[in-house]
Amino acid sequence: MLFFRTHIAAITGMDDFDEEAVLDKIHLVEGDILMLSGSLVDGSGTPSSDFDFCVIARSKDDRFRRDTFPRTEHMRYYTSGDRVKASFDYLPHSLLGVDVEYWTAEEVADMLAAHSRLYAHLRGRARKSSGFAASAVDFRVLSRLTYGVPLTNAVGFEELTRSVRPGEIAYTAFRTAVGSYPDFRDLAGMWAQGDHESALVAARKLGVDTFRGLTHAHGNTNRNPKYLARFLARLPLPEELTRRFNRLNTYGPPAGAEAGETVLEWLDLVDLAFAEIRAARDKAEAFVGRRDFLDLLKNELHQSMRWNAEISNEYCFRAREAEDGLPPLRELLTAMTARTAAAHHLPLQEWAKGRTAPVGENNKSA
CATH class of the missing domain: 3.30.460 (Beta Polymerase; domain 2)
Known part of the structure; x- marks a missing residue:
């Protein structure tokens, strides 16, 4: 037995x-x-x-x-x-x-090969991706292969899982989880309308996605959000950050708090989570390095497009995954509501100097 x-x-x-x-x-x-x-x-x-x-x-x-x-x-x-x-x-x-x-x-081997292709693809893009949906990759099975215990045929298991690379699985999970600019842009639109209740729903989603990404930056391969609080508790994070996130995510805003005030608290937590992501990715070999990530962002987000406030704010949001010293999301929200560009140090106008508006496809400029 x-x-x-x-x-x-x-x-x-x-x-x-x-x-x-x-x-x-x-x-x-x-x-x-x-x-x-x-x-x-x-x-x-x-x-x-x-x-x-x-x-x-x-x-x-x-x-x-x-x-x-x-x-x-x-x-x-x-x-x-x-x-x-x-x-x-x-x-x-x-x-x-x-x-x-x-x-x-054979099915497991094919899945591992499909994940290798997916990882190579996601290393070449800077934005959140849903490409895994069509990749023939079952993340539950992949995650379990990183820590599962063979009870029979241990030799066969070792041979089959020789190509399992937990860090790469964590990176693909990260790239498909971390909070996205479209979500923040939706939040900004609701905020501009004064619909703070809807903006709060969007802020919570942005926060949960970003904290999920933070666990993946620390090597977690499990994408199931129901265990998020338990995974966060295992990480070397500031206790106050984890406590604030769990309180807001679990119980919602304190009694008497207005929706707008809680939206801003969520944005502060997202900023703190991105700071932890930047620190963690420096130690994660399978993650795209900070400078390489910014190069991807430059090439992916309209390298040949004329500078304008909207593109500048998009860079300002996305680049915080790898760049220190960017304006907090509160300031970015204020700038977008006013239809202006938040002040930051990224050399976007230099990159776009003399360029024309894009006529390309698949989110790439011509």
């Missing part, structure tokens, strides 16, 4: 469980790689978390097909067409459940 109890983190209030009863729900065959991962392993779980297993088979067999999947009583299983992807079952007399995903070694 396999044993995995020693790999489960200490979870307050967790029910006892029978390892054999858990493993009976997995339907292993000889040669499988059985990986244990999930929140019960990384320590972010609760008494109602699942045992997260991944079966990596040599090739597809009856467990991968709807009609021949070995179903048991009360089990739910998830399919895509005829392909069975996962199953779930509760443990009797417990809040715990057993979640099993089914992959082949």
Whole structure:
């Protein structure tokens, strides 16, 4: 019999469980790689978390097909067409459940190759990206491969995961998470209308996205926002910053606070988060360096466009990911509301001198 109890983190209030009863729900065959991962392993779980297993088979067999999947009583299983992807079952007399995903070694290898291509692509762009959606990359599986424990076929697991690079996965997660200029621009538009309540919704999203990005800058590969507070608590951040973020994100503005006042508090927190991101990225080898990032930004955001206030403010927002000494977001918000450019030291007018307005495509100037 396999044993995995020693790999489960200490979870307050967790029910006892029978390892054999858990493993009976997995339907292993000889040669499988059985990986244990999930929140019960990384320590972010609760008494109602699942045992997260991944079966990596040599090739597809009856467990991968709807009609021949070995179903048991009360089990739910998830399919895509005829392909069975996962199953779930509760443990009797417990809040715990057993979640099993089914992959082949070839599918995992293809996913790792797809992520390598995605990482190379995202290293060449400076803006937040949703390109992962069409990249054939399952971030949940990728994240779990960075810390998962092989319970069977450890040699096969080591061979399959040789190309897993956690830092690169953290960077792609960062590039798809960190707060974006379109979100800030929407916030500025709502603010200019005096709609502070809607601006507050946008400010909260901008804040959560930026703090998610901060965890990725520190190497976190898990993109699930429900664990954000737990991930932040593990980072070497100023205690006051984490406390302020958790208070505002969890409980909202204090009694009597106006929406506009809370929007500005969110912007202050985002500025502080970007300062921590700048410090963290200097130590993260897989991240694009600060100077390289600013070069990407210069080339990506209208290098050949005439200078104007809107472009200047866009640079001012985006560059704070890698540049110190930029005006705080409060000032940028004031400038955008007044349709003027916030004062900053970036040499945008020098870059744009003698250029004409862009006639290019795909967000690149001609």
